[in-house]
Amino acid sequence: MAALLFLAQTLRIAIPYLFAAAGGVVTERVGLIGLTLEGYMLGGAFAAALGSYYGHSAWLGVLAGIGGGAALALLYGVSAIRFRADQVVIGIAINLLAIGLTRFFLRLAFGSSSNSPRVAGFGAEQAGSGFLALVSNPMIWLGLLAIPVVAWLLYRTPFGLRIRAVGEHPAAAISVGVPITRIRYGAVLLSGILAGLGGVYLVLDQHQFTDQMTAGRGFIALAATIFGRWDPMRVGIACLLFAAAETLQIQLQGAQLVPSQFVEMIPYVLTIVALAGVVGRAVPPAALGKVAGE
Amino acid sequence: MTTTSPELSRDTAATAETSVPSRSASKLRIEEALLPSLVALLVAAIVGDVLILIFGQSPATVFKLLLEGTWGNSYGFGQVLYKATTLTFTGLSIAFALRAGLFNIGAESQLAAGGFVAATIGLLLPQGLPWIVTLPVYIAAAALGGGIVGGVAGELKARFGAHEVITTIMLNFIVLALLSYLTAAHLKVPETLHTEEVRSGAVPRLADFLPSFHGSAANVVLVLAVLACLGAWWYLFHTRRGFELRAVGLQPEAAEYGGVRPGAVWTRAMTISGAIAGIGGLNFVLGYKHYYEEGFAGGAGFLGIAVALVGGTHPLGVMLAALLFATISQGGLAVNAMVPKQFVEVLQAVVIIAVAVSVPEVRGLLRSQRRRD
Numbered sequence: 001m002a003a004l005l006f007l008a009q010t011l012r013i014a015i016p017y018l019f020a021a022a023g024g025v026v027t028e029r030v031g032l033i034g035l036t037l038e039g040y041m042l043g044g045a046f047a048a049a050l051g052s053y054y055g056h057s058a059w060l061g062v063l064a065g066i067g068g069g070a071a072l073a074l075l076y077g078v079s080a081i082r083f084r085a086d087q088v089v090i091g092i093a094i095n096l097l098a099i100g101l102t103r104f105f106l107r108l109a110f111g112s113s114s115n116s117p118r119v120a121g122f123g124a125e126q127a128g129s130g131f132l133a134l135v136s137n138p139m140i141w142l143g144l145l146a147i148p149v150v151a152w153l154l155y156r157t158p159f160g161l162r163i164r165a166v167g168e169h170p171a172a173a174i175s176v177g178v179p180i181t182r183i184r185y186g187a188v189l190l191s192g193i194l195a196g197l198g199g200v201y202l203v204l205d206q207h208q209f210t211d212q213m214t215a216g217r218g219f220i221a222l223a224a225t226i227f228g229r230w231d232p233m234r235v236g237i238a239c240l241l242f243a244a245a246e247t248l249q250i251q252l253q254g255a256q257l258v259p260s261q262f263v264e265m266i267p268y269v270l271t272i273v274a275l276a277g278v279v280g281r282a283v284p285p286a287a288l289g290k291v292a293g294e
Numbered sequence: 295m296t297t298t299s300p301e302l303s304r305d306t307a308a309t310a311e312t313s314v315p316s317r318s319a320s321k322l323r324i325e326e327a328l329l330p331s332l333v334a335l336l337v338a339a340i341v342g343d344v345l346i347l348i349f350g351q352s353p354a355t356v357f358k359l360l361l362e363g364t365w366g367n368s369y370g371f372g373q374v375l376y377k378a379t380t381l382t383f384t385g386l387s388i389a390f391a392l393r394a395g396l397f398n399i400g401a402e403s404q405l406a407a408g409g410f411v412a413a414t415i416g417l418l419l420p421q422g423l424p425w426i427v428t429l430p431v432y433i434a435a436a437a438l439g440g441g442i443v444g445g446v447a448g449e450l451k452a453r454f455g456a457h458e459v460i461t462t463i464m465l466n467f468i469v470l471a472l473l474s475y476l477t478a479a480h481l482k483v484p485e486t487l488h489t490e491e492v493r494s495g496a497v498p499r500l501a502d503f504l505p506s507f508h509g510s511a512a513n514v515v516l517v518l519a520v521l522a523c524l525g526a527w528w529y530l531f532h533t534r535r536g537f538e539l540r541a542v543g544l545q546p547e548a549a550e551y552g553g554v555r556p557g558a559v560w561t562r563a564m565t566i567s568g569a570i571a572g573i574g575g576l577n578f579v580l581g582y583k584h585y586y587e588e589g590f591a592g593g594a595g596f597l598g599i600a601v602a603l604v605g606g607t608h609p610l611g612v613m614l615a616a617l618l619f620a621t622i623s624q625g626g627l628a629v630n631a632m633v634p635k636q637f638v639e640v641l642q643a644v645v646i647i648a649v650a651v652s653v654p655e656v657r658g659l660l661r662s663q664r665r666r667d
Contacts, residue, residue, distance in 0.1 A: 033459070075647075085650040088397050088459050092599055093646035100639030107634040108349060219463060226460060261475035268464040275456035284457075 006247060008134055012205075014243035015143035016041065016214075019198030020221030021228070021235050022146035023191035028230055029154060030187035031167040031287035035091030036076050037195045038218025039098035044069035044196025046102040049209035050109060052119040061119065062139075062200050069196015070189050072098060077188040080291055081181060087289050095218075103211060114211050121204040139201045146194055147239075151232035163187050167285035184291070195221070223271040230285060242267045322660060327606040329656045331615075334604065334648035341644045345637045356629050363628020364621045370628065372500055372510025376582065377620035378613075379512070380405070382519040383574025384598025385616050387440075387567045389607040390526055394563035395543035400447060400462030401571040402595025403469035404440035408572025409579045410473050411439030413586035414481070416492035416579070425514075425580070428495030433518070436576050437569035443469050444568015445561060452557030458564065466595075474588055481586075488587035497580045513581030519616075522570060523609040530609070539563055571595065597623075600646040603653075619645075 020041055024034040044065040051057075051064025076094055079085045103113065110116045122137045134140055154160035162183045165173040173180050195218065202217075203209050220242055228235030249263035343353040364370045384401040391398035398404075415435040419428060447465055450456040481489045497514040501507040530536040539559055541549040546556040578590045601619055605611030619642060626638030 035459075035463075079647060079651050083651040084654050085647075088399070089599060089603060089650040090647060092399065092596055093643045093650065096593075096596060097640060097643035097647070100636055100641075100643055103636035104345065104634055104640055107636065113634070113636075216467065219467065222460075223464065259475050259479065261471040261478075264471045265468045268467045271464050272450065272456065272461055272468075275460060276450055276454040277456075 010244045010247045014239050016198035017239035018143045019146050020195040021224040021239050022150045023194030024225035026187050027191035029167045030163045033087040033289050034222050036094045037221050039095040040069040040192045040195035041199035041214040041218045042098040043072045045199030045203045048200040048203040049116045058120045058122050065196050065200030066193050069192040073188050073192020077185050081184050116209040118207050121207045147232050147236035220267045223267040227274045330652040331604050333652040334645050337648040338641050338645045342641050349633050351632050359629050360625035364625050368506040369510050372507040372512040373624045374620045375512035378616040379516045379519045379577045380574050380594045381601050381616035384594050385601025385612040387571035388598045389602035391567035392607045393543050394539045397459045398567050400465050401598045402591050403466040404443045404568040404571035405574050405591045407443045408436035408440035409575025410586045412436040413579045419494040421493045423494045425495045425497045436572045440572015441565045441569035445565035448561035448564025452560045488585045492584050511582045515577040515581045527609040603649050
């Protein structure tokens with residue numbers, strides 16, 4: 001029973017990571033740095049709260065959240081692809097923009113500086129917090145599908161092949177007639193939608209939007225993307241690993257074995273370890289960060 | 295080869311402009327540095343107008359109030375100076391690293407680490423020593439705290455090729471969690487998030503010399519910020535080490551061919567960059583609250599990226615840009631009654647995006663116009 005509870009809790013925590021990291025794989029595989037995942041999640045979360053509150057429907061919240069993530073992704077795409085702005089700078093700025101905009105519109109739409117009123121979610125009310133709540137929440141199913149779908153897309157479809165080609169060797173991709181600009185925009189929008197859904201999950205699960213509620217989850221997803229070496233299945237496992245560590249921490253909270261701050265560090269330390277090549281060389285997509293360089 | 299294809303003439307023009315600084319080249323440099331910032335301010339002003347209109351207020355009134363609350367009275371101006379001090383340090387830190395071709399996203403945690411180590415050392419010092427005696431100790435302590443965090447990222451890049459953007463972001467989370475643990479478990483005053491008060495070496499506030507600044511937090515660390523900018527400027531443009539650093543920043547392979555080891559430069563540049571950000575922590579710890587408090591960095595590290603860019607990664611430009619961003623930030627508090635202060639957070643992000651977008655664009659336009667002339 002305890003093991004089942006542990007599993008349920010881990011899944012719950014892993015879902016936003018799985019969504020955002022699926023987006024991370026897509027954006028980094030096409031050669032765009034995934035620093036913006038945090039911003040997409042926050043934008044998606046806030047839009048979901050608006051949609052769910054004013055539309056009185058969780059599904060409208062999902063749609064709005066997709067729009068919120070995609071809108072920020074479009075801004076990133078235009079800045080990085082059309083204007084060739086530095087992706088690191090734009091990435092940090094879009095995260096700051098997402099924090100500022102959601103706070104501003106939180107005041108404007110709901111008259112509060114900390115949280116939205118209660119919004120509709122997916123009927124977990126009667127189901128409590130056990131397995132019934134898990135299986136009755138469509139966002140859980142979508143989240144579990146995110147990584148396999150991206151894996152299928154990348155390795156089994158022409159679009160995925162083109163994404164990988166653009167991320168590894170844009171000049172070669174151009175020479176065989178791949179419309180690289182369109183592929184990049186497609187990939188960046190897809191990553192915005194996926195990470196936005198991660199934010200949607202948070203809002204619908206907690207039934208409200210709170211200021212900065214993503215709390216670094218986008219960066220953990222980026223950490224998972226790198227730790228999983230840009231391979232969807234490994235990235236998915238990294239997400240589950242990070243979520244399991246967090247669950248363990250929550251369950252051990254009373255026992256005070258390890259200070260919570262040290263558990264928080266795990267994903268970030270593992271990422272540095274992965275980057276330092278201690279567990280085998282981490283080779284990023286060759287064109288990562290260089291849109292201007294074809 | 296004496297053919298004059300457009301390709302070739304462009305190349306020779308580019309070489310002339312970097313090796314022999316003619317008058318038109320320096321004019322071009324100034325245009326390249328100033329125009330993107332002006333474009334960015336214009337875009338930010340327009341976005342600001344739209345947000346103010348959405349909130350149902352008059353942009354003219356709000357911007358007037360914003361100016362009055364910042365540059366219009368000594369208290370407001372003192373607060374601008376206080377905020378500009380921290381931003382000068384983080385902006386300078388990032389600009390310095392950028393000159394070596396490194397993106398330091400870790401100024402946030404380097405600032406916090408500097409403040410933390412300084413406060414911890416301060417608690418060990420005997421009470422009541424004058425600030426003029428203890429200041430060197432504090433500077434060393436803060437530089438050590440920030441320098442270690444920056445140096446680790448530099449060393450990881452030099453030794454393992456781990457990209458500094460990702461490692462500094464990861465180090466932000468790791469270091470802030472570590473400081474949070476150390477504060478919570480060992481140092482904090484019960485029921486608070488801060489350490490005990492440091493009773494040695496508090497630096498004078500500007501209000502001690504100029505009474506009209508009364509109540510504002512601006513303090514003598516401001517002078518340190520100016521000195522840091524002058525020092526960085528001298529180091530970068532008038533020493534051999536500085537030349538090596540800029541050479542690695544422009545073209546690591548060429549620098550290596552010229553006998554410079556990029557790895558050593560990366561480690562050194564990131565250590566100094568972290569140390570600069572760390573010393574910025576003194577503004578809060580010695581000048582304002584006199585203790586370390588969790589979260590005191592409050593985004594100054596990330597805003598430093600904007601300061602470095604708008605300042606054209608030049609130490610003197612950094613000071614001006616820090617004043618600009620401090621004005622926007624303090625101005626938000628001044629207009630909070632009319633428009634939620636969060637609109638200035640949006641403005642700051644818009645300025646960064648607009649600068650980042652317009653720098654390559656303006657440069658391209660200027661170059662192509664120059665070719666036509």
